[in-house]
């Protein structure tokens with residue numbers, strides 16, 4: 515093959531058969547917002563591009579067996595306009611509000627955002643904070659992984675050549691806050707993001723805390739040392755100062771044209787604190 519060939523899969527079975535037959539040569543195309551950039555920059559070449567856009571079974575948000583399922587082909591605009599998500603997975607809804615612009619949001623899909631495995635992917639910290647699982651399918655069957663085990667490094671994941679992401683799922687949780695810092699207010703790639711889901715007990719101590727961050731390491735991360743620093747303590751200036759010190763143990767900031775690793779390390783602590791304070795405050799959907 516020289517250059518690109520393009521076919522459209524008619525349904526999931528067809529798509530999986532093509533990926534199995536062409537494993538290594540084939541590249542699924544969902545909303546095409548990033549694949550075009552990758553093709554133009556030469557990061558992918560000589561591939562069979564397999565459109566999965568006709569796979570309606572991978573589209574939509576549904577509740578089943580105590581989980582919220584989001585199909586891989588669900589557009590970011592659908593997340594941003596979903597009242598169900600706003601109520602039951604507020605952090606993901608918040609992330610969708612600040613994702614690119616309306617044109618990109620109308621094409622970009624959740625599955626594509628995760629498969630890209632960019633440290634800047636905006637759905638990733640929200641899904642990590644929700645303890646999401648990812649559902650992968652191939653002709654060999656289905657497997658379900660904790661999303662935290664899916665991301666390896668920049669653009670490197672547990673996805674096999676013959677697999678498709680079909681959905682993500684998580685237990686509903688309507689609380690929490692997503693904070694994104696970019697170089698401008700609109701269409702900004704994430705410089706640093708933090709997503710916190712915090713539950714206080716009746717005494718005001720932190721009973722549960724999930725803190726996930728973007729663009730502070732070669733992959734989206736859970737800041738587990740920082741979470742531990744808060745557990746069982748009241749949210750005070752002192753405990754938050756401890757948490758910020760712990761953030762530095764969790765992160766491994768990347769150097770990029772948008773910001774130095776030094777800048778990211780310093781600002782990451784502040785963004786994490788802002789997310790935790792907002793999450794504990796509530797009212798983030800207003």
Ligand SMILES: Cc1cc2nc3c(=O)[nH]c(=O)nc-3n(C[C@H](O)[C@H](O)[C@H](O)COP(=O)(O)OP(=O)(O)OC[C@H]3O[C@@H](n4cnc5c(N)ncnc54)[C@H](O)[C@@H]3O)c2cc1C
Nearest residue numbers: 544545546547548549614622623625626627629635636679
């Ligand atoms: C101008 C611009 C602004 C952007 N702004 C943001 C932003 O603010 N925040 C952000 O997070 N991202 C942003 N992005 C990145 C991009 O839009 C997202 O990563 C998008 O969600 C990718 O989804 P897609 O459906 O377009 O994927 P595609 O471009 O179709 O595919 C991307 C990659 O994912 C793979 N893939 C797609 N679907 C699947 C699947 N179901 N199973 C397995 N592999 C799959 C493809 O093979 C390809 O490697 C921006 C991109 C552009 C061009």
